[in-house]
Amino acid sequence: MKIDFEKQDLLDAINIALKAVPSRTTMTILECIMIDARGDTILFTTNDTELGIETTVKGRIIEGGSIAVEAKFFADIARKMPEGTIHFQSDENYRITITSGSALFHIQGQDGEDFPFIPEIEKNICLELSQLTLRDMIRQTIFSTADGESNKIMSGELFEVRDNVLRLIALDGHRIAIRRVELASECDNIRSVIPGKTLAEIGRILNGGIEDMVQVYFEDSYVMFEFDRTIVVSRLIDGDYFDVDRMIAPNYTTKVKLDKNMFLNCIDRATLMTRESDRKPIILEIGEDIMKVRIQSIAGSLNDSLEIEKEGQDMKIAFNPKFFLDALRAIDDESITLYLINQKAPCTIRDEANSYLYLLLPVNFVDM
C-alpha cells in the first residue's frame, strides 16, 4: 500500500477516528486504526465494539491495500511530522514507512484480519437535522444521564420522533432533561435509546454549523450518524424507556420568573459550601418580589437574594445545587421560569415554546 496525505487532512481524519479507540482494552487490535485504500477511496475505521467510526480521508492512492496501525502512536507521528505531504507505505510484512521532508519512520503494522468491522446499516428510517442543532441538543441533555451501574437504560438518552418532532430525553432518577425541535423534513416515528457515550463522542466530532447536516438512520439494534466524510455506528440500548410525559405535571401553584445568570452565579457560590462529606441542599424561599437563597454546612453559610416576578403562592423548597447548576448552564435564555407545586413535588424549568424542559426533584431540609 502506498498513499500520499497532506498533513492536515491526515490529522483531521485521525482525530475523528481516535474517538472510537478505547483507552483500555484487552483486545489490542481495537487500539488500531484500520486503513483501507481501494479504488480511489481511503477509509479509516475504528471500533470499540460499542461504537464504530468510519471516515473517508483525502489522499492520493498510489497503490491500494489495507493495514492496521496503532492509533495513538500513528497520531503522535502524524502530529510531529514536518508540514507538507506525508508519504505512507507498507510492505507484505506489514512494515510501515512514513516519510516527510528528511524524516523517515519505520513502524510495525498488523494485517487487521481480526479487526471487527462495522455492521452495514440499511438506510431506511432516516431523519436529517443540522449538525449544530444535534450538537446543542446533546450538550443540553447529556449531563442528566446516569452512569448506568444500577440501570443500564438510564445511561442512554431516548431519541424520540413523533409527528415530525424530535425530542432528546435523559434522566437519572433525580432529574429529567428534555430538548425538543421540530424537524424540517417528514420522518417516521422513532423511539430508540442511544448510549450516552455514543452521543458524547458524536457531540465532540460534529463541528459543522447550522447549514451542515447530519443524517441519522435507525435499525433494530443500531443507529448510524452520517455527516461530512464520516459515519458513526453505535449499538442501541435494549428495553423500554420511561414514559417521561407521565412524570411531568402540567399544573403548578407557583410560577417564578428570574434572571438566569444572576441565579446561576448565586448557585455557583452556594456550591462552595458543599463538601464531599457534607452535601447540604440549597434552600429557596420564594416571596413576593424576592427569592431568598441560602445554604449552610460545616464549612459555613451563604445567604443571597434575587429579584423575581412571582405568580401564585409563596413557597420554601430545597434542591441539590449541582443539579440546578447543570440545568441552568444548559439554558441559553437570559430569563428563565420555574414552575412549582409544593415542597415535595418536582420543579420544572421550561420555556413557552417547549424547546426545553428540566425537571428537578426537591430534597428534604430542616427548616431553620
Added chain:
Amino acid sequence: MKIDFEKQDLLDAINIALKAVPSRTTMTILECIMIDARGDTILFTTNDTELGIETTVKGRIIEGGSIAVEAKFFADIARKMPEGTIHFQSDENYRITITSGSALFHIQGQDGEDFPFIPEIEKNICLELSQLTLRDMIRQTIFSTADGESNKIMSGELFEVRDNVLRLIALDGHRIAIRRVELASECDNIRSVIPGKTLAEIGRILNGGIEDMVQVYFEDSYVMFEFDRTIVVSRLIDGDYFDVDRMIAPNYTTKVKLDKNMFLNCIDRATLMTRESDRKPIILEIGEDIMKVRIQSIAGSLNDSLEIEKEGQDMKIAFNPKFFLDALRAIDDESITLYLINQKAPCTIRDEANSYLYLLLPVNFVDM
C-alpha cells in the same frame, strides 16, 4: 477587623499568597492565609516552613486586626463573588463575614496564634536585576535540578555572583545548565544554593517586565526576594556546591553549528520511540555538511538528517533525547553550536557571549 477590598486587588494578592500554601500538610494552620491589618497596611502572609510569602494588599482598613483564613476556600469565595467591592469583617470569635452585592458568606477563621511568621531578613548583601531577566534565567535552568532524593544539594540551584556577574547553575548528575548575566549595579560576591522549589514559585509569581526590578537579599540561612508589593523568603540549602567550572572542558575537537528549531523538531520526533520500558538513545552521526540522526527501539525507528556547518573531526555520539530537548527548548537563539571532544566526553551547547551553557553527558550505544 473590617476591610474593604476591590475584587481584583484581593484576587491578585490571594493568587500570590497561594504559592506558599502547601498542598498536603499535617499542620492545618499552614493551609491558611494570615491577614494582618495595622495602620494603613494590609498584609497577607503564607508559609510552608521552607518558603514564606508576604504581600501587601490594596484595600481600605475600617478597623484593624488579624485573623487566619483557610487559603483555598477564601480564594474560591473571592473568585465567585460579584464584581465590585468586597466587605471583609471578623468578630472576636474569629467568625468571618464576607459580603458583596446581595451575597453574604459566613465562614470560620482562626486566631493564627500558632502561625509561623516569616523571619526578618537584614537587608545587607543585595543585588538587583529585572524581573524578566530573573524569570528567564530560572526557566532556562530549573529543569536541570534533580529531585533531591539522593543528593539534597542537587535539588537546588547555585546563585553565584563574582565580579558583578550573576550565574544560575543547576545540575543533576547527567547534565549542567548555566545562565549568566552581567549586573548593572555593584554587588558583593555571593555563593548560595536556593531550593529549586523556591525558584520555581518565584518564576511563577514574577510577572513584571524588563523595567520592573527585583531585589535579592542574602543571609546565612535565608534568601529574600522583594518585588512589587511582595517579599518571598526561603531557606537556603546547606553545603558546598560543585565546582562546575572544573567539569567543563574549554577545548573541543568538533564544532557543529545548526538550526535550533530543525534540531528541536527532529529530537521531538525521536522521543516518540522512547517508551517507558525502553529508553533508547538518539544517535548523532556528524559528517561533513550533514548530521544524521537516528533512534531505534521496540516501537520502531526514526532516521533523519540535518544540514550543519562543521569544524573538526567526524563523530558518532549518543544522548538521552529528553535532555537535549530540555536544553534546546531553553535556548531562544535560532542557531546553536555544539562543542564535542569524543564519544565518551560531554557535549556542550553554548553561545559566543557565554550567556548560556548546557552540558550533556553522552550515553553508550551499540553501533549498527
